[in-house]
Amino acid sequence: MTGLTAAVATLGITAGLAGCGAESGSDTVTLKMVAADYGDSPANSTQKYWDKVSADFESKNPGIRVDVDVRSWSEVDAHVAALVKKGEAPDIAQIGAYADYAAQGKLYSADDLLSIPVQADFLPALSEAGELRRVQYGMPFASSTRLLFYNKDLFAKAGVTGTPQSWTELAADARKLKAAGVKYPFALPLGREEAPAETLMWLLSGGDGYTDNVGTYTLDSDQNIKTFKWLRDDLVGKGLTGPTAPGELDRQDAFDAFSRGEVGMLNGHPTLMKQAEKQGVEYGMVPLPGVNGKAKATLGVADWMMGFKENGHKEEIGKFLDFVYDDENVLDFSERYDILPVTSSASDAMADEPEYKHLREFLEELPDSELYPVGKTSWAQVSASIKKEIGKAVRPGGDPAEILQELQNEAVAAESAE
Template identity: 65%
Template sequence: MTVTLAGCGVGTGSGDVTLKVVAANYDPNEGPSTKEYWDKLSAAFEAANPGIKVDVTVYSWTVVDAKVAAMVKAGNAPDIAQIGAYSDYAAQGKLYSADDLLSVPVQANFLSNLSDAGEQSRTQYGMPFVASTRLLFYNKKLFTDAGISKAPKTWDELRTDAGMLKQKGVTYPYALPLGAEEAQAETMQWLLSGGDGYTDSVGTYTIDSSPNIKTFSWLKDNLVGAGLTGPVAPGKLNRKAAYKAFIDGQVGMLNGHPTLVKQAEAKGIKVGMVPMPGSTGPTKATMGVADWIMGFKQNGHRAEIGKFLDDVFSDKNVLGFAGQYDLLPATVSASDAMATDPEHKDLKSFLNALATSQLPPVDKTSWPTVSDAIKKNIGKAVEPGKQPATILSQLQTTATAAQNAE
């Protein structure tokens, strides 16, 4: 009975346990709001669960993954980490599976595409904490001023609209951030819109596939080469700078995530949002992104970790965190609740897109290496004098070698 209950996340009651938790800071200004969220949640949990203490440390996104990696390497793993990737730790056998930790209703409540992305060898180790997806954002005023009456649905319409925006003097008709900050995300959205992606149905990298080469050739010739992506070369333009330019009213169109909506509207920008245009029509699937939470085996606190995570994934706590930062819940019940809440009406389009979104191959231990190579090199594929097929082939070589080393 003890084993069964422990597997369902029920505490053992075997004395005081302190759970060490490391989490990422979602505060846009690196302020204290994320720590305050965890402190409030932990205090309520401790009051309801005598004998379990929770000690949460919050780090900036720029260092949190490295902090956890250093702790694990030093033999001082936290009990719980809420960070950007889980695959290496799962492959090394350092994590409890979700089956080990969560009650059945909690585990079954994850959106299926997100829980699937948290699996290795059909076992879930990464638990999606919050999620986001991408839509094509457009500045309604700039569209009206340029005489554009509706959002584009195809690449050709996007190119035409970008040309009209340029004629009206818009600085970035389409902002294409292929700089090192998050080029892998912009790239994946375009690959999906061209009918392919990073991997095939069995998980083999297909970066230099014919559809992907066609996509980047179109980008190079029709947007970048036509001067429709603004004064900064895409390979030098980072997402943060592109988003700031959008908020400042200098961008006609870009791929945006949920938190950009209120930031733009706070500056008086009227935002339109539609699915990313595809080569012949709206893209069937958009890119999804999830941040992950995981439980480490080292300290042996399986039951206590599970009980705490069951509480973390309650609707109240999931909605509280996602709503605070304009992110998307990773659970079905919280997503349904958010979709019907007028306060979050701006997120409904993102919620609809998330259910069928495709995530990068985050289950692969090779993905960090491949993602890093994409960030550093994909911008070259649209540079003058460069051939997209050559750059994608070089990235494919890197990906194949990394996958073979898994």
């Protein structure tokens, strides 16, 4: 997703968002919050979730009001950046990245805001990913992992038995699907929408990733180059990725094609389950195979909550966020949007409840998943470059070594500028 792993609905900005937090009464503090929308239509917009949470919180905390402005993922990060630039930061933002704001000294730390039990309840890997220079500023809000989805009916039609356990088997299954007339034997969305996620999944599958064990960028490692040469030659070059060039295929377009029964295999996150089920697609899910067996890890994606210092509402922000991370609210959000919880207590509750059975495979992958290097302020720039360039590495005549070396050089330059 990445991360993590999100959809759209755009609502108008709440009046009075600008400034230092409107007062609705002499003893009342109004918190302004901007949040991302996880719904796929106005009917299930995340605005409804936040309206309920805010109302419940306000009933227990009469001196605090919370106004939440929900924005689509296509605009929410840029919207918050514009507010911050104008000196009109919200009190709280729930968006895709926190590191730039933390590096500029604009955020409260998690220690400043959260009670000890709430902060200690975050899954350790997610807490660590929320750190800049060993201080946690990003509080994970939603998470997801990725699995390989496959269409059971298309597999049966093509005579594919079992599921792929290695790259060789995956390519062989894709060839059978192509021979059976499947439009997208393996959908490879390297378009701008989620290219960093698809890329990292394959790099992990190939045995490496974006960074090494000490956090140094390794985009142009020998193993990463081999991975993209295999994708270019053995999948794209053999016509196994469908009629749309991977660099022009966005994730949602690939998901839509899967839900129409046009895709044999693709990497997906939990929200694809509901979309496919609505269209009557019988699917299965397995971990993405590695070169010769199980992949090094799967991709983990987290979205982030943060509190801005600008309006000085530390105590009120902390009270609200403690309430937001109550198990009941965390599980309600997970159930509405098929998103994995970010706390240990909610994860344990989910694992024990039959109604969350469909998410268990994703949940089991989360503790050992690898996230984007979101603690680097350079990551936003590197991610943008990957979205723009990585599709070129697998097109006919593309040079994975050249593209990955260019990305590595940009990453190193961005890192040195931090």
